[in-house]
Amino acid sequence: MERKRAIVIGAGFGGLAMGIRLQSLGFDTTIVEKLDGPGGRAYVRKVDGFTFDMGPTVITVPHFIEELFALERDAANLAAPDFPPETLVPEARVTSGISSGPATSKYVTLTPILPFYRIYFDDGTFFDYDGDPERTREQIRALAPEDLEGYERFHAAAEAIFKRGFLELGYTYFGDIGTMLRVVPDLVRLDAVRPLFSFVKRYFRNPKMQQVFSFEPLLIGGNPLQVPAIYAMIHFVEKTWGIHFARGGTGALVQGLVRKFEDLGGVMRYNSEVRRIIVTDEHGREPRGLRARRIARGVELADGTRLEADLVVSNGDYATTYLRLIDRKHRRINNDLRVRLARQSMSLIVIYFGFRADPRDAQLRHHNIILGPRYEGLLEDIFNRKTLADDFSQYLHIPTLTDPSLAPPGHHAAYTLVPVPHNGSGLNWSQLAEPFVDKVLRFLDERGYLPGLMDRLVHKSYITPDYFEGTLNSWLGNGFGVEPLLIQSAYFRPHNRSEDIERLYLVGASVQPGGGTPSVMMSAKMTARVIAKDYGIPDSIVRRVPESLQMV
Known part of the structure; x- marks a missing residue:
């Protein structure tokens, strides 16, 4: 049977992870990138003998990366456990030495970093944030002894949110309102819908501790005063898997993902900015009328080159994708008003x-x-x-x-x-x-x-x-896509499958589940699952999990 073709717009983390997964699903995939190299926000600047990662530098959940590097051509792992039991035991959190898995180590070396962060306060004191409960207690005892008991309660509450919100619901695709409504009672019970800073203040009286345990959403573009308390789970994500560094910088991880994609047969195409996404009806003609089918057929580049495909995935900014790459006459759901009303991150x-x-x-x-x-x-x-x-x-x-x-x-x-x-x-x-x-x-x-x-x-x-x-075509110059507000989360966040155009999908920080490198990699797996369902990819492909991955 003839292999289907896919085009991914953008070579950021989301686009590269998506390209690898599409190759593993059996598509012939081309990633088109505006810049002269990969990475998107994670582009690398080299000047005067210095190497600067321009964007993401905090790497966590290394088994997500291991899963990508373990994929094989025509052997997707979408039915494999999202969180294999071996990744949840205390030994999974490596605190010294090398933390790369066997597949990862073929492409890049990851090293744990301790402390995760040194947090300086304006008075010159500091808090070493490393996820070790005993070390954390020692520092609270020194800086804010009145908050020791509150930390114990916060720790338990954040763990409950982590287990339900990340381990159980992290890969849930909220494509319909019913899926959302089924989980709301649990989130209310966990107090995960109130603003994070308000949630943290329930447990800590000292302003320093309030800042230590609420600042992390800023690293994914969220305002601690407004993001829902479900983001307290970031504390446990880091505590469970640690913070890691790619030797050679984050750019070394990006290059490793490019090599993996190309090893699977994928094609990278740089200096290839997309002018528009080609949309036709089922007969290949211009769609006419509200009831006409609208199908993504490929892309047209800025130089006029047309690249045809059976599906298109945009790793570009949500607002830019719809407002600049798709004619408004093809957008009833993601119309100009709705897209422009979406609040962008700082x-x-x-x-x-x-x-x-x-x-x-x-x-x-x-x-x-x-x-x-x-x-x-x-x-x-x-x-x-x-x-x-x-x-x-x-x-x-x-x-x-x-x-x-x-x-x-x-x-x-x-x-x-x-x-x-x-x-x-x-x-x-x-x-x-x-x-x-x-x-x-x-x-x-x-x-x-x-x-x-x-x-x-x-x-x-x-x-x-x-x-x-x-340069990055990010709407209003936002740094992290759509802002992670409660009213822009789960079902209410832009969808990974376009509601307007068949065979058009989205991946990355602007869509579900949200921003941050782990979430972007989760987004690629979510979108891959939707594509597998839409294209009727048989279980014999989806369930053929590489032996190396079974050992993760």
Whole structure:
């Protein structure tokens, strides 16, 4: 039987995971990418001897990655357990040495990072967040002894949400309202629908502990004051599987996924921006009338090249996919009004800098969260008031503390990421960015995080929301897709199967289940399952699980 063809738009984590899964389902798959290399938000910048990961740097749930690397051509694993029992035992959380599985290690080396994050407060004290309950208790006892009992209750509540919300429901595709309604009672019972910060304040009185146990949604574009408390499960996701680093940077993991995709027979096509998704009726003609079938037939590139396919999957931004790639006459459900009303996540200024090393740099860790003097007020400025405040918080990433190969000898490569409003704010980054970037770097110098940084600096570059909007085609320059609000979760989040156009599917941070590298990989598996169902792929293919995966 002739193999069917698939096209994936975008070579981010979602597109690469989707391409691998489509190849394993028996499709001949081409990934088309606007940039000159893979990664999307995880693109790599190399300059002056420094290697900078431009986007995601926190890697968790390594068995998701192992599953992808273990896939074989025409041997999908969609019926395999999503969370094999072996991945849930305490020994699965590797805290030293190498954590790559046998299939992963053929393509990339993953190494655990401890602590997960060093969280600095504005008064100079810090909290090493590592998922170890006993170590956590010691630090709470030192910083906020009044919250020891509250931590025990929070730990139990977060574990219950993790078991139900992630282990049991994580791969649930909410394609109809009935599926959603069946789980609402459980989420209400777990108190998982109230805002996360409100949930955390039930257990912690000290503002420092409230921040420690609520900041994580910021790493996936969520406002802790507004995301539902189901995101408390992130604490347990990290605690269960740890935080990992790909030797050579996140870009090494991206390149490993590209090699896996190509090993399975997939084709990468760079410098290939998509102008539109081709839509016809069942006869290959222009659809006419409301009742006419609308079927995705391929894509047209910016240079006019047409690539035909039996299905199209967009790893592009949800709003950009519908508003720019599909004519409005083909969109009844995802019409202009509905798409534009979807609230987008905040954006980022990311500063990439190289500097001469100093022994004092060892006070920092691989991942550092540096909180400003305000927490709730700053979040309101970023997400709701959409103003650029005088103060800021930041995530400082120094991978050369773990892997010196990313910088010239005697130097460090780092980036610091500052949440800012997206371009719906109207802020003029061409005027604001340069002085703001210098302000952030001077802060790191003058506050003693990187003493003497301004004199040691040898490279500085940065991106703003304009990069996300203009280069990554991210609507309003959002950094993480559709904002993870309660009213934009599960069934109410954009769907992985288009309601308007047959054979058009979506994958990535904007659709179910949401943002963050683990969720994006889950999104690819969700979408693959929907495609397998739509195309009647037999169980003999879906259930043929590679032996290496059975051992995960």
